[in-house]
Amino acid sequence: MSWLWPEYVNHDLPLTKQERKAIHRDAWMLWWVNRWNIALYLTLPGFYLLTVFFASDVGGLVATLIGGGGLVLKLFRAGAPLALFVICFVVGGAVLQRFRFAPCVYRATRRHGYDVCSRCGYWLRGLDDDTKHCPECGSAREPITEVTAG
């Protein structure tokens, strides 16, 4: 599952297990201070609770639409709530991690003194100061000094 839920700390960085843990702790702190994140993450259980009671009916409807009856209908009715759960929490969670948590990890990594791209986490080592953009994703490169304060 690490392709779906990666830790977002660049594996090339010479970090100990403790340092990786510390970066994740800092990342959660950065995540937590932005209250939008909490609201966004709460939409997952919210959406789940709002829709789970209809999931079986929707599953049954889909089964009927694709012409399935009997066992197929039963499977779809039984599987729909599970599918909804996976979509909400596994896939939805991974998407939120990618767009809301990963940038926090990159910022935390920069605070630990490693010049990684704040957009994609690429390690910007060995690039001269004239390089103004990340070679991986092309986003503007932040000076490392800016993020060490605060």
Ligand SMILES: [Zn+2]
């Ligand atoms: Zn980048």
